[in-house]
Amino acid sequence: MKLNNECCCGCNTQMSDQTKENNCPVCNNEGILVSKVTVEHLVVDDYRKAVEGDQYKICMNEDCNVVYFNHYNRTTFLKDQVSVPIWFKRDANPKHACYCNKVTEEQVIEAVVKQGAKTIKEVNAITGSMKNSNCKEKNPLGVCCHKIIQEAIDKGLAIK
Ligand SMILES: [Zn+2]
Numbered sequence: 001m002k003l004n005n006e007c008c009c010g011c012n013t014q015m016s017d018q019t020k021e022n023n024c025p026v027c028n029n030e031g032i033l034v035s036k037v038t039v040e041h042l043v044v045d046d047y048r049k050a051v052e053g054d055q056y057k058i059c060m061n062e063d064c065n066v067v068y069f070n071h072y073n074r075t076t077f078l079k080d081q082v083s084v085p086i087w088f089k090r091d092a093n094p095k096h097a098c099y100c101n102k103v104t105e106e107q108v109i110e111a112v113v114k115q116g117a118k119t120i121k122e123v124n125a126i127t128g129s130m131k132n133s134n135c136k137e138k139n140p141l142g143v144c145c146h147k148i149i150q151e152a153i154d155k156g157l158a159i160k
Helices: 012-018 036-042 045-050 105-115 120-127 146-159
Strands: 031-033 057-059 066-070 075-078 096-098
Touching (some): 096 105, 096 146, 105 120, 105 146
Antiparallel strands (some): 031 057
């Protein structure tokens, strides 16, 4: 459900106080819960100490500058305060498919298009993705990257 934040008198900022705790304080899109461990590892060094509490969410809106937010202590971490590009944000460069081994979406697509890989296993063998995985600390969502790799494979298969 999306809250209606449109207003004729410019009082949007006051309304953001009532935003649901799940929603990004900037764009009001719903966020996904991310573990504190993940946030601590991915913010740049200067902000590591500012990571407190365990109620962090990640904003999934590709156009929003906010990466992590926490309504309880009112912290937000923007794209430039996080040490890796967030693959689903519009201008992410490079777009990583596997963060643990720094394999990009492009490399996965290339493995599919040029080398005929069709499965995650084949892509892993060609690109070295998903080796020594430590997704809890390296992936911005703190979850295994196989889903992103599968999406990249699907993109590659669609181009082919
Ligand atoms: Zn947002």
